Amino acid sequence: MKRIRLDRWATQIQPPRNPRLHLPPFSSETRAPRRELQQRQYQIQHQWQHQRRHAVTRRKASSAAAAQLEEAESAAPIPLDTSQDGDGAASPPQPQYAPSHRRAAQSAKLSALHARLALPSKLPLQTLARCLIDPSADPRPGYNNAPFALLGQDLLGYYTSEYLMCHYPRLPMPVLFAAQYAYVGSATLGAMRAEWGVEVVAAPGQEVDPGLLQLKRSVPGNAMLDGETRQLKDMPQARRLGSGRRNEEYNFRRGMSSRIVFDDQFGDLQSGLQPADAQPYPGAAISSPAADGAEAGSEQEQLALDTAASAPPPQPQSPEETHPTTVEQGSASFIRALAGALYLHAGSAASKTFHKDHVLSRQLPLHTLFHFTHPTRDLSRLCAREGFEPPVARLISETGRLSRTPVFVVGVYSGDDKLGEGAGSSLNEGRVRAAAAALRSWYLYSPPDSEVVLPSEVEGAAGTGRSKKQWKPQMVDIGEVIT
Template sequence: MKRLRLDRWATQSQPPRNPRLQLRSRPFSHTVRPIASTRDLQQTCQHISRRGLATETTASDVTPAEDIELVAPIESGQKPTLKAPSHRRAPHSAKLSALHARLSLPSTMPLQTLARCLIDPSVDSRPGYNNAPFATLGQDLLGYYTSEHLICNYPRLPMPIIFAAQYAYVGSQTLAAMRKEWGVETVAAPGQEVDPGLLQLERVKPGKALDESGTMQLKDMPMAKRLGNKARRREELNERRGVGSRIVYDDEFGDLRSEPAVDTEPFAGAPISTAGESQDSSEDITTPVGTTVEAASASFVRALAGAIYLHGDASAVKAFHKDHILSRHLPLHTLFNFTHPTRDLSRLCLREGFEPPVARIISETGRLSRTPVFVVGVFSGNDKLGEGAGSSLNEARIRAAAAALRSWYLYSPPDTQIVVPSDVEGAVLKQGKVKQWKPQMVDMGEIVT
């Protein structure tokens, strides 16, 4: 019988020490064993091999060095560096593999990059550990492809309608809905032990939003003052700036870059207020601020588009944009809201050299009844510009003028003549031939009221 060598007898107060068990990675553990360097790990492994253990030490008993998260020596009060699942766990995640196949992503895009696209900056604010760089590139790409599609297919659209259409296509609410349709779930709390196929984000703590001055919490503010701040903010965003300023200085949605949009919650991204916190603490990259699920979902979709462009090419991201963005139906005629359609139609005819518009009754029924219906058409010479129905002659005339303006703004050239600029960038091949550039129609602009 082979004799066993024991370091010390086991007692209830202190179990026997086994160096091999200390090297094993413990699943579902919230702490990471600090290792000073790779040299210390090698010395520990050599110490195990020198010991005369009863059982043999195989390669499967000792965890390889590349599977252990090496962190800096932990000082007093210092936490582990990684706050999200390691990229080494991505190839073993069934959720990531299913998402990669479900979206038909390029084969050149690894699962590690897809896992990084799911890490929001609220979890780890370091640029190399979150999807912020990918999201910046993806936001520009999605905005560029959407704007060229709208401008080339509808060259007469006013700029406010283009801003609204772009937000409808690639806005935060639309991208958040896409994340739900793809089956990507959000994590309850980020950490290294969770599945890397979940959307990693740190939610905003409730009850800590501040007012615009940053001195009073929103819950302690009177309701009248709260509504007054909201009205004043709406006035600054909508009335202080013109269309030209929104095109040059603002983002692709016509909103201020440094301030949130009016349609969203006014204090959705307010900083967390803690007692004794200085102003410089909010700029520390090691203490990220929480975010909402909608903002994290939009950042994930934008980061995915940027990652596809980096690992694939322009054709791959254009196919992604066409399949998931442009495939959605957007009724553009519902975005128009005319205040004086008859005046705008008169100015349009004067600018284009048409005859002045004239309203004529096409048909009517029940003039003396309780519910009359009048059908009125707006004509410019012998050409009918628009037609509308209403319970009175004036209502029908206004609706006919609005219909005429919509038909003018929603003009689209034939499909054979539409060539967007991205189709000829880098000699993109289509059916084995290079698509030739055709000059697109450029309109004079909307009617200035």
């Protein structure tokens, strides 16, 4: 279970409440920005008065004069953003790819969704509308749900993993990965979006309702890989490659240690990663092997760094240049963004309540996630490791031995203790099923609820108040049986 610094995420994603408190101290260097701010406010006020004067004149004028005035305004429209940069030229207004946040307060779909999910009043409708905008519809990070989804994914994974590890401390790692995916995987989150009644827009744009999920759908098809004879549907991990590690190559044998260290919270390949040689930001320094002419090389590197630093940052892409996504991935991004937005606006208690009500409330039969290839051998190794007597299979009851459908009930005993019981159409099948049942009962052990204390319940704001819990050391198992 990995710890994450949630306070860093909160300070990086959510802006400060009062920007005046975070201004640098007054000096001669900070006079220019304040003067520009005053000019900006004066221009906005002058523009509002100018528009109001035109509105009064239009009401008093005749129809012919009003038509001439409208033609003049259409010929020379007043720009919405009259701020000037250092060269004195007015900067163009920001393009709008998704519905404006001003329309969120008048959206009936957003208000109904807010009430249906019983979200706290601290979460505004504008933030809920932003959670519905996928990066494929609006590539700007300040307008889509990518920052919220990144935080929400870590929160949902953290809450789910601590719940599983504290309530079922003996779960093997493959079963733990499968249980995490069953709770907060993309398929489950996509089903949750449909259950909530959130509809998906056919095509994103400014004219659609803010209560719809905005994304650019991927075109269905089965394209061939570049330079390969395989098709995308036959190679589902083709689009996930990109971190440069060897374990992401096709048909590479990845062990459990590799899945724990390198892969994501579900044990799958990391998705959306940049190549290993990609720069983290424009103008970042990249090391190179030392040459004979160290001084000449350093001068060239410094010149290259200065050129890269002086280059303007890349402009945001348009929706036509973004990669399309599926409805399942867009739905998962929406729910993860909603969990992250709840943490930022309402705190950790609201995010934990959301996780408990919508994630942990779903039924998951953990016993169906186990798959044993040699249960009898694994049970023998387990008994030898724990110091139990060797397991012995005994016939408990039978019926129809000479018929077409016989049933044999076999039990596995360690001394006088019965470890498991199973029924099969033959003695060997009953013995194998009894051994598998004994292994499942061992791995699915759960301590009493009074002894389970989650780490998130005693840290931060969640550990204060009337319902404060005292930390108790949780059980840490020796691990699964390795044969």
